[in-house]
Amino acid sequence: MSNDNKSNASSRLSALNSQMPELSPSQLLHSYRNRSKVDRQGLYETFYGPKWEFRNKVYDIICNNSEKFSAPYIDEHDRERTRYAAFKELHFIQKSLNMGYAEYQKDPHAFSMTSNAVYSWSPAICVKYGVHFSLYGKTLMNLGTEKHLPYIYRMMKLEDIGSFGLTEMGHGSNVRGIKTTAIYDPQSNEFIINTPEEVDMKFWIGATAQLANMTVCWAQLYVEGKCHGVHAFLVPIRNKDTHRVMPGITVGDCGPKNGLDGIDNGFMIFHNVRIPYDNLLDKFSQIENGKFKTWIESDDKRFGFQMASLSGGRVQVACNSNQNSIIAVAIAGRYSTIRKQFGAPGKPEQPIIEYPLTQYRIIPNVATAIVLQLSTITLSILWDENQKHLLDVKNTLINELHAISSAIKAISTWTAQRIITESRQILGGHGFSTFNRFGQLYNDNDVNVTWEGDNNVLLQQTGKFLLDSAKKLMKGKKLPFKCTSYISLDPAEGQQSELNSNEDFFNQGKLLKALQWRVNLLLQKTGLKMQEYMQVSKNGWDAFNNAQPFYSVELAKAFGDTWSAEQAIETISKVQNPENKRVLSDFVTLYLLETINKDIGNFRFGGYINCQQYEQIRSSILKLCNKLKDEFIAVLDALAPPDFILQAPFGASDGDIYNRYIGLIYSAKSTFKRPDWWKEVHKAHKKYHFEIDA
Amino acid sequence: MSNDNKSNASSRLSALNSQMPELSPSQLLHSYRNRSKVDRQGLYETFYGPKWEFRNKVYDIICNNSEKFSAPYIDEHDRERTRYAAFKELHFIQKSLNMGYAEYQKDPHAFSMTSNAVYSWSPAICVKYGVHFSLYGKTLMNLGTEKHLPYIYRMMKLEDIGSFGLTEMGHGSNVRGIKTTAIYDPQSNEFIINTPEEVDMKFWIGATAQLANMTVCWAQLYVEGKCHGVHAFLVPIRNKDTHRVMPGITVGDCGPKNGLDGIDNGFMIFHNVRIPYDNLLDKFSQIENGKFKTWIESDDKRFGFQMASLSGGRVQVACNSNQNSIIAVAIAGRYSTIRKQFGAPGKPEQPIIEYPLTQYRIIPNVATAIVLQLSTITLSILWDENQKHLLDVKNTLINELHAISSAIKAISTWTAQRIITESRQILGGHGFSTFNRFGQLYNDNDVNVTWEGDNNVLLQQTGKFLLDSAKKLMKGKKLPFKCTSYISLDPAEGQQSELNSNEDFFNQGKLLKALQWRVNLLLQKTGLKMQEYMQVSKNGWDAFNNAQPFYSVELAKAFGDTWSAEQAIETISKVQNPENKRVLSDFVTLYLLETINKDIGNFRFGGYINCQQYEQIRSSILKLCNKLKDEFIAVLDALAPPDFILQAPFGASDGDIYNRYIGLIYSAKSTFKRPDWWKEVHKAHKKYHFEIDA
Numbered sequence A, B: 001m002s003n004d005n006k007s008n009a010s011s012r013l014s015a016l017n018s019q020m021p022e023l024s025p026s027q028l029l030h031s032y033r034n035r036s037k038v039d040r041q042g043l044y045e046t047f048y049g050p051k052w053e054f055r056n057k058v059y060d061i062i063c064n065n066s067e068k069f070s071a072p073y074i075d076e077h078d079r080e081r082t083r084y085a086a087f088k089e090l091h092f093i094q095k096s097l098n099m100g101y102a103e104y105q106k107d108p109h110a111f112s113m114t115s116n117a118v119y120s121w122s123p124a125i126c127v128k129y130g131v132h133f134s135l136y137g138k139t140l141m142n143l144g145t146e147k148h149l150p151y152i153y154r155m156m157k158l159e160d161i162g163s164f165g166l167t168e169m170g171h172g173s174n175v176r177g178i179k180t181t182a183i184y185d186p187q188s189n190e191f192i193i194n195t196p197e198e199v200d201m202k203f204w205i206g207a208t209a210q211l212a213n214m215t216v217c218w219a220q221l222y223v224e225g226k227c228h229g230v231h232a233f234l235v236p237i238r239n240k241d242t243h244r245v246m247p248g249i250t251v252g253d254c255g256p257k258n259g260l261d262g263i264d265n266g267f268m269i270f271h272n273v274r275i276p277y278d279n280l281l282d283k284f285s286q287i288e289n290g291k292f293k294t295w296i297e298s299d300d301k302r303f304g305f306q307m308a309s310l311s312g313g314r315v316q317v318a319c320n321s322n323q324n325s326i327i328a329v330a331i332a333g334r335y336s337t338i339r340k341q342f343g344a345p346g347k348p349e350q351p352i353i354e355y356p357l358t359q360y361r362i363i364p365n366v367a368t369a370i371v372l373q374l375s376t377i378t379l380s381i382l383w384d385e386n387q388k389h390l391l392d393v394k395n396t397l398i399n400e401l402h403a404i405s406s407a408i409k410a411i412s413t414w415t416a417q418r419i420i421t422e423s424r425q426i427l428g429g430h431g432f433s434t435f436n437r438f439g440q441l442y443n444d445n446d447v448n449v450t451w452e453g454d455n456n457v458l459l460q461q462t463g464k465f466l467l468d469s470a471k472k473l474m475k476g477k478k479l480p481f482k483c484t485s486y487i488s489l490d491p492a493e494g495q496q497s498e499l500n501s502n503e504d505f506f507n508q509g510k511l512l513k514a515l516q517w518r519v520n521l522l523l524q525k526t527g528l529k530m531q532e533y534m535q536v537s538k539n540g541w542d543a544f545n546n547a548q549p550f551y552s553v554e555l556a557k558a559f560g561d562t563w564s565a566e567q568a569i570e571t572i573s574k575v576q577n578p579e580n581k582r583v584l585s586d587f588v589t590l591y592l593l594e595t596i597n598k599d600i601g602n603f604r605f606g607g608y609i610n611c612q613q614y615e616q617i618r619s620s621i622l623k624l625c626n627k628l629k630d631e632f633i634a635v636l637d638a639l640a641p642p643d644f645i646l647q648a649p650f651g652a653s654d655g656d657i658y659n660r661y662i663g664l665i666y667s668a669k670s671t672f673k674r675p676d677w678w679k680e681v682h683k684a685h686k687k688y689h690f691e692i693d694a
């Protein structure tokens, strides 16, 4: 190339570039950030509640010791190394936190907060925590008695590592149908544990394939030939000196999974495994003189109490999934202010957030993540405060919390699937890069919809709670629950919304009323459906199942949406800072409007919302989206974890996204490598004998 | 254990098992299969069209040489080995098919059919095919001239391996905004290719990180200092002897991805790379005596024609994503007849398909997969028949196909995301096992919503086509398109559906009319919105963008739904076998009803569908679901690929699912392995110093 040509070429290039006076990526992000006047720390405390310092504590441990932590979303490890890393990091965090049994008894919510913070770094570590401390540990604490204290101490110190063996290959949701047997042998005062058929093996049991030396094994208890239902037994599964599996037990790995590579899910097969009598967790049932004894006569009730120890996990899952939503929408949101694509004819390209379509794809998701954050944190606090009453038969709050957490868990986990998917697409092709976290985020989140109660099964339970409540009302009883305060037997059909003036569409009271009305509508419809089916089939089981699609399941979701909105509104009413209050309030209004929009079929029922109102709901949504695009970056700063935790280069809070991305790509292990089999590339075609006859 | 005790225990167990007289998993699946009287081969030919034999050909090659094929969803490989396997399998299939350029010219649809069949085995291999033959190859054929024939021959024989370098890190959807430059140097009669800034590097280019020695590089052509827009240039990127990257070019790997590990997506940076004049693909533009020349004056039009070569990929993606839907729903459907969970009080557990909720979660998805199969295959045939007219300026069918394929691609790819997600959940926890394919299926499918045109951008183009059509109608012109035959300027508001009697709700004519009405409604609403915005902003660009959410984008989707239904109805009208006709027809009716149900907000507009009709639509859906649960297994047999291709043990057509699953788990490489770092497991806790003070 002649020198003339070269300088011509480069001057043309610089002319090309100067056509569009451009802000750098960082400047762009900051320009959106600076449009808002919210107080970030204030928002943070609103979002993460009274124990927010514990969140910072975890983040400090990880960020200040970054050399000890291997970014689970960025580093390329195989399964074995991922698990080892998770194991070591778990121990490091636990050691640094230095919180023991006493602290736990005093302040369970601090534990929930730390666990949720760990989740945003690495679901695998958090689940390792959860399996050991919550599932294994809490079962010990809730169902064991004095004599099991040594196990609790060892658990707390990670001297024992425990797993929770409930699910079998053949049985998950129908827990009472599990097949593993524990037969009491009066001669030796032992239990004999057996897996009847291969398909009855314990399956999916976390921390079992590699780690645990103890398990809580759930099995059908047989005494004197009679089955007394599902009970929990402590079974040592590995020798602590050799880490070999105990005789009579087969343990293995469930194999590769869609996500959560860091968790060693395993199966267990028991063949005449004998454990001493004291290994029965005997808070509810004992065997005395060879006879089965219990202080809760009803099998149903006893079963319910035993399972109560599980519900805490459900609350945690709801909180965790919303972290996934937050992370996804934070990455997409920041990116949308930086990424430019197309522009008006003759104008420079514009950031994609300037497209109303992109606003609608992002801002309502921010609103949902905010509302669910406020509702899940409230739920978590309520739950943790009431743990001590878990086994108090008279405490109706437990019923209420069970119904609420079932709905909120389903909503939060499905919402995360949806938000991650949409946010991934906001990044276009770059969302498909592992570095930007979405793939793994989706995969890790996925199981949340299934474990700790499959969503579709959980919603049936919330539906049942609401139907039972309505029945009580019909019998003239007062409901002891706060969450059902608006439930009424007045016919919902024929009522009309109070949305008339333009302002009404931004009136939270009126919008919330619409959500509550929908719960009543669906409750009445579900009740009617069940009656109809009962008349045909005379069969409560059939009627219940037939009323699920379109009715009971929708009812449960509607109830959860409404409860979430109520909590968000209540929390925000206590916010002092006026800017924070105003902005949060706008997001909640957007959530309310979008909730109506997305289920308009039910809201249009009997003309509660008419056509014109529907149109106005939609235009109000777009108005709010447009307004909130000047606030959302600042709000995301308070919602999202710090950059090192977030990991994705395209979510970096400093906006220097392309350089970070390029840096990661250039330094990945085989970026510039010629494949080992390169010689074959241009030899392979010689094997062909096509006739070319063009 | 005393012998007495032992025999007591085992007799109790067998009593327990015999309580429920059970069919084996295989018997259960067969019992559902045998309820239907459809003719499987007939269905197969309906689903896969006139070239169905080519599908079998591919399956035979793979299944009869199974030792040469590594199941991409089951075998655990690292990225490098996955790519090598895909490379070898690609060559093996290509060799076995033995189809050359002549065959391709004669019968392009046969190629589409084989490629779709390969996709169901391994998306990675199929994409390798697509990048090389369709993107690189068809660009050569469509945009090159006589002098480029040697490249075409080498491409056909895989003697060259080619890639398609359009996207840059900074530019994807806005193709015309790419920054790579090709400056014509009259002295040497060469082009000089440059990447101006790092963020302008070619990015995501398939087959580039490891394989290709050639690329089609898209760049802004500069002649005499003036930019003439985007053109395509042939650039050799690797030396075929050493497989080293050419001087002046930097090539690397884009890094780990959410899916499609078998594809080596790479980036390319050009620094003063000189290529001879003849490497311009010069069908539309040439340089003569140093002057730019073109026979299509309009930049817009020329650009449109150049891009036309891309649209074939879009059709292929639509077909491929529907394979993903089919595979997902086949696995979930078969499983649902075998998996038992819960049962009526005192009754044995029942297969989950017997729950109306499960029916509703599966059967409408089967219906959708059927309708999209019939619509995508029709589209594919139409496209392949019309390829030769691609560059015929007068052929209006090309416009039509472009608008249709944009909508259908968006619908099919999003539907697959939804169906895979729901089907995964049908399997409960077992859907989280890699062996059951869902995770990888979702991940591999994911990019389909983004590449070959991002869905949200594509829908804008369909919307624009429809708006333009309406404008033509308003000017009194007749539309030359078949797909818009029902478009009318009569006000949609105020019209009412013809759904009155019970039978009407199963009347396809009347239901289809409802779908067509919705297109008219949304078209009119979108037009109005644009007018409104125009009045405010006087700016067509703003008006267009503002009319996207709720209007133009919904319009485009509604149009795609309708076109799909039309194709399905037309295809089925030609089916001879009365059982096949009846059953397929029921599925299409279900699709029509569910399409209305899912977008009820629009259908309730102006009371086109009233409350009572809405309720009846829902009850009709549940009725059809219940009826079709006796047909769907047989239908899935015809839709789904053979077991070896399907891979997932839980989708096995013989129903022996648990044994296959257990077999895979037991034989996976590290199932029974003690972790290498086992000694640390019980040492780590010694590092703690908790105070136990309970």
Ligand SMILES: Cc1cc2nc3c(=O)[nH]c(=O)nc-3n(C[C@H](O)[C@H](O)[C@H](O)COP(=O)(O)OP(=O)(O)OC[C@H]3O[C@@H](n4cnc5c(N)ncnc54)[C@H](O)[C@@H]3O)c2cc1C
Residues within 6 Å of the ligand: A131, A164, A165, A166, A167, A169, A170, A171, A172, A173, A174, A203, A204, A205, A206, A257, A260, A265, A447, A450, A451, A452, A453, A454, A456, A457, B339, B340, B341, B342, B352, B355, B357, B358, B425, B426, B427, B428, B429, B430, B432
């Ligand atoms: C990664 C992972 C880790 C896990 N960790 C543990 C662990 O540590 N310990 C442990 O004990 N378990 C664990 N589990 C198991 C988990 O709790 C179960 O997978 C879950 O309870 C669902 O049970 P299932 O998989 O058997 O699904 P099933 O109960 O068989 O459900 C299958 C499908 O049937 C539907 N269905 C079921 N019943 C009904 C009904 N009545 N009406 C309508 N539809 C119905 C469900 O919605 C679902 O779609 C884990 C699972 C996974 C995947």
Ligand SMILES: Cc1cc2nc3c(=O)[nH]c(=O)nc-3n(C[C@H](O)[C@H](O)[C@H](O)COP(=O)(O)OP(=O)(O)OC[C@H]3O[C@@H](n4cnc5c(N)ncnc54)[C@H](O)[C@@H]3O)c2cc1C
Residues within 6 Å of the ligand: A339, A340, A341, A342, A352, A355, A357, A358, A425, A426, A427, A428, A429, A430, A432, B131, B164, B165, B166, B167, B169, B170, B171, B172, B173, B174, B203, B204, B205, B206, B257, B260, B265, B447, B450, B451, B452, B453, B454, B455, B456, B457
């Ligand atoms: C695995 C993989 C393989 C690929 N292979 C190839 C290949 O071989 N060759 C090749 O050339 N390319 C390839 N691509 C690139 C692919 O074609 C692009 O990713 C795609 O065109 C989208 O462009 P983008 O990623 O730049 O997203 P962008 O165009 O930046 O879009 C980002 C977001 O902005 C939104 N948006 C953009 N414009 C508008 C608008 N006007 N209005 C509203 N919203 C808008 C989009 O909907 C999207 O959500 C590949 C990509 C991947 C991930």
